[in-house]
Amino acid sequence: MDVLWMIPLLLLMIIPLLMCTSSTFVFYFKKFFYVAWMMVLALIAIPLCILKSGGRDIENMRIIRFMVRHVKYLLGLRFEVSGWEHLQTEGPYVVISNHQSSLDVLGLMEILPDRCTTIAKKELVYAGTVGLICWLGGIVFINRKKTSDAKSVMADAAKTMLDDQIRLWVFPEGTRNQNGDLLPFKKGAFHLAVQAQVPIIPVVFSSYSNFYLRKEKQFKSGVIRLKILPKIETKGMTSDDVSSLSDKSFDLMRAAFLDISDSITRSNGPVRH
Ligand SMILES: CCCCCCCC/C=C\CCCCCCCC(=O)SCCNC(=O)CCNC(=O)[C@H](O)C(C)(C)COP(=O)(O)OP(=O)(O)OC[C@H]1O[C@@H](n2cnc3c(N)ncnc32)[C@H](O)[C@@H]1OP(=O)(O)O
Numbered sequence: 001m002d003v004l005w006m007i008p009l010l011l012l013m014i015i016p017l018l019m020c021t022s023s024t025f026v027f028y029f030k031k032f033f034y035v036a037w038m039m040v041l042a043l044i045a046i047p048l049c050i051l052k053s054g055g056r057d058i059e060n061m062r063i064i065r066f067m068v069r070h071v072k073y074l075l076g077l078r079f080e081v082s083g084w085e086h087l088q089t090e091g092p093y094v095v096i097s098n099h100q101s102s103l104d105v106l107g108l109m110e111i112l113p114d115r116c117t118t119i120a121k122k123e124l125v126y127a128g129t130v131g132l133i134c135w136l137g138g139i140v141f142i143n144r145k146k147t148s149d150a151k152s153v154m155a156d157a158a159k160t161m162l163d164d165q166i167r168l169w170v171f172p173e174g175t176r177n178q179n180g181d182l183l184p185f186k187k188g189a190f191h192l193a194v195q196a197q198v199p200i201i202p203v204v205f206s207s208y209s210n211f212y213l214r215k216e217k218q219f220k221s222g223v224i225r226l227k228i229l230p231k232i233e234t235k236g237m238t239s240d241d242v243s244s245l246s247d248k249s250f251d252l253m254r255a256a257f258l259d260i261s262d263s264i265t266r267s268n269g270p271v272r273h
């Protein structure tokens, strides 16, 4: 019994010691803590969402957004947001952003407009309490392996956007990516905007490589710049315009990504690959 008592005490002493001496330990600890804490937050949010709206409802995103806002402080991250005015657009729109890591959820919750949910891979629904909270928040799940299904889900989403006046956040790269550049965009987000005839609002996250390096096992404190770009109208466009719309969005976002990532690099030291 006496020995069992000692275990938490020992951990309390060892963890800070390891945090000070080993950056690899910090990396694993912060990653584990992030996932575990999000699971706990989701567990708390589930009954709140059910009490408030009785089930799957986009209004639950307000609760989720509120509950995630403090997590950045626990991980030593700070957001610098620019272009807020571009989100002050009435009615439905499609937000598109680059996707580097699951940490993107923190930035998403930092600026998530009202009545906005996201499109995500269907595997996320199996992520325990996080999966359930995603479902309650009205997240639209797509099967990336069956793209014909994904396309029809997104066509339905275009209709729902207008009927229910909702906004959708899509990661057009279609997967996480930390190669220091953007992956080519998939077309779904642009078909969605054109089908619903709603504007696209591009959002760019600066590179995480100045504080988070997966290969080197480093997870330091850092600043993430979030740049909201002016909306791109799609009124009058047809499916023939989707490719040029996608190319134009890609070029704008890539330029912004290199610009804001570069300015962080200059102020915080060189990016290491
Ligand atoms: C209390 C709190 C607790 C906390 C807990 C936390 C809570 C968190 C809550 C909330 C945050 C959640 C955050 C989640 C984050 C998750 C992110 C992800 O999961 S990212 C992976 C999934 N996302 C995507 O994949 C993007 C969407 N994908 C697409 O749009 C693709 O385009 C897709 C799947 C629809 C098709 O992909 P293809 O691989 O076939 O590639 P393509 O090049 O786009 O399409 C091929 C052809 O089909 C046409 N096409 C595509 N979409 C079409 C459409 N809708 N209609 C007609 N044609 C279409 C295209 O034009 C293209 O044709 P031509 O080559 O141009 O001739």
Ligand SMILES: CCCCCCCCCCCCCC(=O)OC[C@@H](O)COP(=O)(O)O
Residues within 6 Å of the ligand: 034, 035, 038, 039, 101, 102, 103, 105, 120, 121, 124, 126, 127, 128, 130, 174, 175, 176, 177
């Ligand atoms: C048992 C698993 C528990 C997971 C708990 C995770 C807690 C963090 C919540 C963040 C959810 C964000 C999910 C996310 O960012 O998904 C990654 C995919 O978009 C990218 O797909 P891919 O695997 O890179 O193709």
